[in-house]
Amino acid sequence: MATLISLSSNDTEYVTVRSKFISGGLSGARIHSIIKITMPDDVTSKHENFKKSYSASGVLTLYHGTKHCCDITKLSDFTRLCQNITCGVCGIIRTGPRPNGFVWFGPSSDISHGYTGAIGIMAGSFRAIFVMDVVSATSSHGAYTVPHGEAALPRYLIIYSH
Numbered sequence: 001m002a003t004l005i006s007l008s009s010n011d012t013e014y015v016t017v018r019s020k021f022i023s024g025g026l027s028g029a030r031i032h033s034i035i036k037i038t039m040p041d042d043v044t045s046k047h048e049n050f051k052k053s054y055s056a057s058g059v060l061t062l063y064h065g066t067k068h069c070c071d072i073t074k075l076s077d078f079t080r081l082c083q084n085i086t087c088g089v090c091g092i093i094r095t096g097p098r099p100n101g102f103v104w105f106g107p108s109s110d111i112s113h114g115y116t117g118a119i120g121i122m123a124g125s126f127r128a129i130f131v132m133d134v135v136s137a138t139s140s141h142g143a144y145t146v147p148h149g150e151a152a153l154p155r156y157l158i159i160y161s162h
């Protein structure tokens, strides 16, 4: 299972991730938390194997916005993940991006912002964007796509309002 660590705001990783996120067009965003994600071993090893076959193209750090339908401000550990299959945030933490099918990424936070938001009965102003390591990405209309979810590995989840 994934390990989630809510970073302290004076942690250097927090400062670096926050700074890039804020400067990516979301200067008015208020960060609720930045969660460091260590994905389950099977997800990580699939990504590492995929990466080996694309070693020439390098790794990009990209954003992935998705919807949620649970209280994402309480996602401090794995046991808090909801079971709702429409919850993109919990689904990705559990298994990574969909293993088969195209996945979209934004090079900056403002592009991914448009894909975030609460669905269902879970109202609220908080949103969630993942920071992922991505290999074999193809640039397309200001965004990036990969053909397989295993091309991406979630590294951080940024919970914010804007």
Ligand SMILES: [Zn+2]
Binding pocket: 068, 069, 070, 071, 081, 082, 083, 084, 087, 089, 090, 091
């Ligand atoms: Zn959820």
